[in-house]
Amino acid sequence: MSDAAIIVAAGRGSRAGGPLPKQWQPLAGRRVADWTIAAIRKAGLWPIVVVLHPEDMGQELPSDILRVPGGASRDASVRAGLAALDPAKVENVLIHDVARPCVPQQVIADVRDALQQAEAAAPGLPVTDALWRGEAGQVTGTAPREGLFRAQTPQGFRLGPLLAAHAAHPGGAADDVEVARAAGLAVTITPGAEENLKITHPGDFARAEKILRGQMDIRLGNGYDVHAFTEGAGVWLCGVEIPHDRALLGHSDADVAMHAVTDAIYGALAEGDIGRHFPPSDPQWKGAASHIFLAHAVELAASKGYAISNVDCTIICEVPKIGPHAGAMQARMAEIMGLEVSRISVKATTSEKLGFTGRKEGIASIATALLVKA
Numbered sequence: 001m002s003d004a005a006i007i008v009a010a011g012r013g014s015r016a017g018g019p020l021p022k023q024w025q026p027l028a029g030r031r032v033a034d035w036t037i038a039a040i041r042k043a044g045l046w047p048i049v050v051v052l053h054p055e056d057m058g059q060e061l062p063s064d065i066l067r068v069p070g071g072a073s074r075d076a077s078v079r080a081g082l083a084a085l086d087p088a089k090v091e092n093v094l095i096h097d098v099a100r101p102c103v104p105q106q107v108i109a110d111v112r113d114a115l116q117q118a119e120a121a122a123p124g125l126p127v128t129d130a131l132w133r134g135e136a137g138q139v140t141g142t143a144p145r146e147g148l149f150r151a152q153t154p155q156g157f158r159l160g161p162l163l164a165a166h167a168a169h170p171g172g173a174a175d176d177v178e179v180a181r182a183a184g185l186a187v188t189i190t191p192g193a194e195e196n197l198k199i200t201h202p203g204d205f206a207r208a209e210k211i212l213r214g215q216m217d218i219r220l221g222n223g224y225d226v227h228a229f230t231e232g233a234g235v236w237l238c239g240v241e242i243p244h245d246r247a248l249l250g251h252s253d254a255d256v257a258m259h260a261v262t263d264a265i266y267g268a269l270a271e272g273d274i275g276r277h278f279p280p281s282d283p284q285w286k287g288a289a290s291h292i293f294l295a296h297a298v299e300l301a302a303s304k305g306y307a308i309s310n311v312d313c314t315i316i317c318e319v320p321k322i323g324p325h326a327g328a329m330q331a332r333m334a335e336i337m338g339l340e341v342s343r344i345s346v347k348a349t350t351s352e353k354l355g356f357t358g359r360k361e362g363i364a365s366i367a368t369a370l371l372v373k374a
Helices: 032-042 074-083 105-114 159-168 176-182 203-215 256-268 291-303 323-337
Strands: 002-009 048-052 066-069 090-097 120-126 131-135 138-143 149-151 155-158 187-191 217-231 234-237 240-243 246-248 307-316 344-349 362-373
Touching: 002 032, 002 074, 032 048, 032 090, 032 105, 048 074, 066 074, 074 090, 074 159, 074 176, 090 105, 090 159, 105 120, 105 155, 105 187, 120 176, 155 159, 155 176, 159 176, 176 187, 217 256, 234 256, 240 323, 256 291, 256 307, 256 323, 256 362, 291 307, 291 323, 307 323, 323 344
Parallel strands: 002 048, 002 090, 048 066, 120 187, 234 246, 307 344
Antiparallel strands: 090 155, 120 149, 120 155, 131 138, 217 246, 217 362, 234 240, 307 362
């Protein structure tokens, strides 16, 4: 028996503004829904059902996520998500709003812990501000705040009783706690968190991004490499062979640009450089294609939980001309790294005929890589 999760993502969120429903809008480098799904997956909940608006059924989601079309109201959407769960395999279910991407793991854990004894549990924050009643822009009275809580999600339930509660409810509930209480279920209040905000208005995106940025491990790495010209009939740069009256000298294929990018990734990981992982003293790497090194750096980053956000590579040379080949170089690098082409920058400059590059004695390259772990 497992603890499952339902993420309610079928709304349109028009109050949040923007050209897309709020769950598909960008937030700190990902979509709102991506952050929410990642938080639920990190908690170990399984299976995860995402309830989508019928128009959003084609949205890109992880392949192991169950997707179902939602209904015309929140409670109808939750019922659709519940129908996707197998009561023989799921004991508890946590229902979470997709618009709460900053939910702390402790909030989820406290709800699950409470369900070991209770039929239902949900996080809440005690109301601490004074409460007013108002009309026409004027304060018309006050209201006591004692015993009031701001409701949050995920709200957790024993699956069987919640199924029965939804079946008996006429509809129109604000949340699942209301449905559960209408069926006579006792709901335990667990600690909420201020950072577990619900994105509702345009300004909430900035607040959520500040929270998420604070939770992110961002690594920046730089790489620099130089190779001299030697006899040959072409140079390898960013995995593309460019015709030239000379080649680059090196133990491998001497792809100076790809080496710089590879070292930038290793640098961001504090993992040294190519020489540490592929020693030039080892004959097996003689003449090796540099994409082997780059792929290893990318895999190492992934194994440590980092995603490569973007790479910027500058090639410094008088010859050959890089501009005609830059697009192909971007595409090849993106293919090797498993990134969108828009996340790879390849550009060139000269040294104004100064130094070894200015004398056409070789090529230098510098690169920067940004790695992010959420």
